Amino acid sequence: MKKSIICLFLCFLVIGCKKNPLDITPDGKISMKDVFSDQVRTEAFLNTIYGFIPYYYTAYQEWSFLAGATDEAQDAEVGNNPGVVWDWITGRLTPSFDPLAAGVDGTVNQYPTFWSGIGYANIFLQNIDNATVKGEQFKSRLKGEAQLLRAFFYLELVKKYGAMPVADKPFDNDFNYTGLKRGTFQECVDFIVKDCDAVIANPNMPLRITIENERVRFSKAIAYAIKSEALLYNASPLWNPTNDAAKWQAAAAGSKEALTALTAGGNYKLADDYGNYFLNNADFAVVPRDRETIYERRSAFPGSVMNVPSKGGIWKLGACPSQELVDSYDMQATGEPAITGYEDADHLKPIINPASGYDPAKPYEGRDPRFYATVWYNGALYDNINGNVHTVATYAGGGDQLIKSPPNRTNTHTGYYLRKFLDPKLPTGQDQVSGWKKYRLAEIYLNLAEAENEANGPTAVALDAVNAIRRRAQMPDLGGLDKEALRERIRRERRVELAIEEHRFWDVRRWKILDKTDKLVTGMEVIKNPDNSFSYKRFVTERRNAWQDKFRIFPIPIADASIVPDFSENQNPGW
Structure with a gap:
């Protein structure tokens, strides 16, 4: 932690300003006073903090999606090239090796990255009040952005590693790290919420960004999103083992506050078309086209990695949606789940809901429209x-056929191809250009639905929140359910609405169901019959070894555990 902050701060001194700051004094040194006595350097310092926000999407090694490490998908690199997903599913995570740290971009190594972001934010906040910045309103906005960046890094850190020390000031050079203590998860969330509340109360923080050249900057809307997510995680079974109702009440209140503030006056609202929403970048204007995106992270490493083989120009496939993901989509006409579970441990014998209208001989007909916006399947029409x-x-012998053995990088491993995020109208070989929707309004609706149901049961508030999401997708409303039944439906709703968006990886952990979801994934083998009809056979495409309880929380890296006694004495469970 200490080494990361010091080294990265030295990098800032070299590249943070247009003019090399090392040239401003005879001995080649620059002090904090020098940085914060100049507005350009002050803003450059804040920009450096933004630089620690990691990339998502295909930023992992070999342009993989995190979804390949969940039951949403199998990564096409598995069986072809050792890499991030293979290392993950074979259980290679240890205190000295994090498979998910390998990526196209260095910020994927998140432990030092997040701590560096926190450290820089603390330095900035310690100095900004006395900085030479024109206008108190502008200074107040810069301060709010730094507070929110700190809250962001803390939330991402504790989601992955559990409770961390709460550091609201920079560590001095002579700081005694041997005395550093981990806080509780509640204390970390309280700290995150405190920063978010300060930003929400700051009149100089804009609710949304309306200028294109400020697209990377944080807004007040992000404070609402971070607060909503932090309170939900704090109330969830992983961090709320006694099911403290007060935590659920706080989570419901936080998400309700967020929705009320964000949707007032139509500032934020759900996009009309779910599928097209993911094909476009957010726009920034006083009256924007996109009012659903709260924060978008543009990819520095776009790649033309997904397609279907018969369209040509494919380099590598990326994530192949799993049969488990396909099974999670309801039937549109009835609004009922098609598949409610499995009779066997290998998921080869689905439990079909007779009330749904699902026909196993026509498995892709009549499903939730989000299915067609997310998955390419046998018979799908690849846009006009x-x-x-x-x-x-x-199907076997088809131009986009499943190849089970030996697998390759370009043909599906599961019988499905990823549709979401991918614009089929782009010329062959052109990179996908849409940004990664890190926070969007739909998540807050789902956060409210889940927290309200857990706090107060299937109230009108919970049902209105989840049904707002379903109505956008042209799905029937939910209703007439008890608390347990609504819990299951809300979890299904999160799965399909937020598919492949890196929520599933964390949701199954906070719900403590990793051992039920991550032992394997299945696919669908399709055979074309002589009469041109099709037969469907499920198969296990991948067995995994990263489902035990210890994989709910990542181990503290061994380098820090060796420096801080409290880390080694209170290493995360199982490590």
Whole structure:
């Protein structure tokens, strides 16, 4: 931790300003006084903090999605090239090796990155009040951004590693790290919420960004999103083992506050078209086209990694949606789940809901429209491009066929291809350009639905929140459910609404169901019959070894555990 902050701060001194700050004094040194006595350097310092926000999307090693490390998908690199997902599913996580730290971009190594972001934010906040910045309102906004960045880094840190020391000031050079103590998860969340509340109360923080050249900057809306997510995680079973109702009440109140503030006057609202929403970057204007995105992280490493083989130009496939994800989509006409579970441990014998209208001989007909916006399946029509409609053919012998053995990088491993995020109208080989929606309004609706149901049961507030999401997708409302039944439906709703968006990885951990979801993934083998009909056979495509309880929370890296006695004495469970 100490080493990371010092080294990265030295990098800031070299590259943080247009003019090399090392040239401003005869001995080549620059002090904090020098930095904060100049507005350009002060802003450059804040920009450096923003630089620690990690990339998501395909930023992991070999342009993989995190979804490949969940039951949402199998990564096409598995069986072809050792990499981040293979290392993860084979259980190689240890205190000295984090498979998910490998990536196209160095910020994927999140432990030192998050601590560096916190350290820089603390330095900034210690100095900003006395900084030479024109206008108290502008100074107040810079301070609010630093507070919110600190809250962001803390939330990302504790989601992954559990409770950490609460540090609201920079560590001095002579700080005694041997005396550093881990706080509780509640204390960390209280600290995060305190920063968010300060930003929410700050009149100089804009609710949303309306200028294109400020797209990377944090807004007040992000404070509401972070607060909502932090309180929900704090109330969840992993961090609320006694099911303290007060935590659920706080989570419900935080998300309700967020929705009330964000949707007032139509400032934020759900996009009309779920599928098209993910194909476009957020725009920034006083009256924007996109009012759902709260924060978008543009990818520094876009890649033309996904397609279907018969369209040509494919380099590597990335995430192949799993049969488990496909099974999670309801039937549109009835609003009922098609598949409610499995009779066997290998998920080869689905439990079909007779009230749903699902036909196993026509498994892709009549599903939730979000299914068609997320998954390419056998028979799917690959959008009308200049009058041409391509029919996806994953059946044996088809142009997009499943290849089970030996697998390759370009053909599906599961019988499905990823549709979400991918614009089929882009010319072959052109990179996908849409940014990663880190926070969006739909998540806050779902946070409220879950927290309200756990706090007060299936109230109108809980149902209105989840049904707002379903109505956007043209799905029937939920109703007439008890608390337990609504809990299950809300979890299903999160799964389909937020599919492949890196929520599932954390949701199954905070719900403590990792051992039920991550032992394997399955696919669908499709056979074309002589009469041109199709037969469907489920198969296990991948067995995994990262589902035990210890994988709910990442181990504290061994380097820090060796420096801080409290870390080694209170290492995370199982490590």
